[in-house]
Amino acid sequence: MEALHQIDDWDVPFAAAGVTSAGAAVATRGDARRAVRLASVSKPVAALAVLVAAEEGVVDLDEPAGPPGATVRHLLAHASGLPFEGEAPIAPPGRRRIYSNEGFRVLGLHVAGRAEMAFGDYVRAAVVDPLGLALDPNGHPGSGMHASLDDILALGRELIAPRLVAPETHGEMVDVQFPGLDGVLPDYGRFSPLDWGLGVELKGEKQPHWSGSLTSPRTFGHFGGSGTFLWVDPEREVACAVLTGRAFGEWAKEAWPRLSDAVLEELG
Known part of the structure; x- marks a missing residue:
């Protein structure tokens, strides 16, 4: 896939990119087995x-x-009122979409208590081992996992055609939770509304968007501050992922949409 060659020109110390359908990887570029910190791409795994x-x-x-x-659902959908970091709520539950790493930390502790095992161990048993991943689920549930491109493309296939959860459960994951909430998408500004599912951002009508202009409004996924992203377009039944060694910034806001649009143009 020629579009993936764009990463060769990025000013990054490491980059790997790939595209997958529901059944198998379509193409990859770069070292697909090198693990990096996922940052917030950890959140869909945790979810x-x-x-x-x-x-x-x-x-x-x-x-x-x-x-x-607040409930488990509020925590997954960034609607609990917890701030990005810090234990004190800054809004009542269900009033604002406040992107919260703290919410995922609390969520991990809650599940660990119910399961009577470390959250990382639960993620390994529930997701990593069944999908045959080499992903390391330890660390902060919302930002601390490590994985390779191969791992994230496998996750993308699961999110296109779920096997670990029922279609109804997957449907909830990608449906708007607490509709109508306004909020700030990190590094992109305020959106009214800022739609979110359970652990995944929903593209909707947002423009500009990190997944580009050609992905459908039903596209969902996540990007990470360590220079990582995964988006899934259920209308095209395709997922695209990028892992890099450079923190998210203006470079990514220009490069990622251009790559994503070129991928979809090449796929036709």
Whole structure:
């Protein structure tokens, strides 16, 4: 795939990029087995583990968790009122979309308590081992996991055609949770509304968007501050992922959409 050759010109110490369908990788560029810190691309992994936990009866999405009045669902959807960092809520649950690493830390502790095992161990049993990944799930549930491009493309295939959770559960993951909430998408500014699913951002009508202009409004995924992203377009049944060794910044806001649009143009 010629589009992936764009990463050769990026001013980054390391880059790997790939595209996958539901069945298999379409193409990759760069070292697909080198593991890097995922930063916030950890969140969809953590969320998938929580959804497995919900199906197994370990937790209920609507049980109390986090600050008073909040639930597991609020934490997954950045609607708990917790700030990006810090334990004190800055809004009542369900009022604002406040992107929160703290919410995922609290979520990991909550699931660990219910499962009576470390959250990383639960992620390994629920997601990593069943998908045959080499992903390291330890560290902060929302920002501390490490994985390779091969791992993230495998995750993309799972998110296109779920096997670990029922279609209804997957449907909740990619449906708007707490519709109408305004919020700030990190590094992109305020959106009204800022739609979010369970652990994944929903593109909707956002423009500009890090996944480019050609991905459908149903596209969902996440990007990370360590220069990583995964988006899934369910209409095209395709996912695209990038891992780099350079922190997210203006370079990524220009390079990522251009790459994503070129990928979809080449796929036709």
